[in-house]
Amino acid sequence: MAVEELGTTSFVFQTTISSTNSSSDLETLGVSQNGYQLSRSLARTKFRGLAGNFSFDNGQLQSSIFEILNVIGAGARAIGFWTPENGLVRNLIINSTNTSAPNLGFVIWPGEHGSIPKGWEIPTNGKKLRVGVPVKDGFTEFVKVVRDNSTNTTPDVITGFCIDVFNAAMEGLPYAVTYDFIPFAFSNGSSAGTYDDLVYQVFLGDYDAVAADSTIRANRSLYVDFTLPYTESGVVMVVPMKDKNWIKNAWIFLKPLTWDLWLASFFSFVFIGFVVWLLEHRVNEDFRGPPTHQVGTGLWFSFSTMVFAQRERVVSNLSRFVVIVWVFVVLILTQSYTASLTSLLTVQKLEPTYTNISHLISNTKEYVGCLDGSFVCDLLQQRFHASNIRKYKSAQECNQLLINGSQNGEPLTKLQT
Structure with missing residues (x-):
């Protein structure tokens, strides 16, 4: 259309003269002298084609307005338009006051349904x-x-x-x-x-x-x-813990400290009582008297510091320094003992009977259990004899087998995923 507007008779081509004999055929082609006019004619070209209006604006092809149709069987109905400026709109004339209106008209989906389908549906008589x-x-x-x-x-x-x-x-x-x-x-x-x-x-x-x-x-x-x-997922081993009957023992209060620490604490009390008596009996009347009274006073003073109930006064500065250090040591000792005893009585210490599967393999008298139908049974058969494997079907059955133990022919250990 642009060429027809300019006319085919006015085209003039200028041929380049080559100075060498080895020039290619491309150099013999002529150059049109109507390029500027042809470019302007193309920019002015406008027509309506199958895809809509065809036109250029500053050298850019302008998009057209598309009408959106809802195809229903052999017919169709318009539900909106698409414009480059406003996108999906229901009408080409946009009412600025009605911004909450839907962008498109009501769509009728296949099967004459108004709800948006999830996707393709398998027929009711099809294979599930x-x-x-x-x-x-x-x-x-x-x-x-x-x-x-x-x-x-x-x-x-x-x-x-x-x-x-x-x-x-x-x-x-x-x-x-x-x-x-x-x-x-x-x-x-x-x-x-x-x-x-x-x-x-x-x-x-x-x-x-x-x-x-x-x-x-x-x-x-x-x-x-x-x-x-x-x-x-993984394979774990569940084993019973060791029996803690000693927790119910009346002498459990001796458990937080070892016998060595008990003896060391006793001799420390005696030593502190002797040091305080040695520093105080010459200048303090509370530490004087018969020998038995002086021994009792020194021991009583050191032991009473455990509950901070000492009644005797110390007047020597050296004695005061010794008492300050000793009270700090007693405070640490009593707090540690209280924490250890509380932990023994309230926290159940779990000590497993077996820590790894190698101990079970070395002990041929123990039975192991696994869930019936699980792949763990195949793993156990690779390491244990078939007669040492017991299968269970429920958690209650597994618990009962663990309670009975290997002494009654039941598994002491179970492996599960």
């Missing part, structure tokens, strides 16, 4: 995801399956921490996914296998996913993909 969940007797805080007593086949309620995490993750997806929880159990309601068997069912195609407290392990990763872990 089959999510396998374990069936176990104990530790139902993670997964709990309550079956319908009337049919014994349809799960009534499936709850637990893992189920809540799975539901929250599915609700966070930008599209809707329908799924059913399928218990991994036989027809009688008992568990159909271990966690390894449950995970392997996904590889076989019996389940599309698994929602359970299944630990991420190398052998399981060969068949399935795991999500990011949402809780920390």
